[in-house]
Amino acid sequence: MWCVMGERDNGDMWCKKEQAITIRTREREVRAMRKIEREVKAMSKKREEREGNGEERRRDIGNEEGEIGERRQ
Numbered sequence: 318m319w320c321v322m323g324e325r326d327n328g329d330m331w332c333k334k335e336q337a338i339t340i341r342t343r344e345r346e347v348r349a350m351r352k353i354e355r356e357v358k359a360m361s362k363k364r365e366e367r368e369g370n371g372e373e374r375r376r377d378i379g380n381e382e383g384e385i386g387e388r389r390q
Contacts, residue, residue: 323331 325331
């Protein structure tokens with residue numbers, strides 16, 4: 318494991334392992350979030366292809382309701 322090295326004013330060396338771990342953890346979180354975003358985008362694209370355009374879908378629902386209204390009369 319690597320660490321961030323530094324030198325104090327009095328000449329002592331220090332090492333921040335936590336910072337290195339935090340950077341790696343953050344990179345992992347960002348990769349996971351991007352993966353989830355890609356999956357969500359792909360799922361919504363598949364849903365749009367399956368259901369058709371949203372406007373067409375609304376018109377279909379409107380037509381179904383209109384047909385029901387005509388049948389009742």
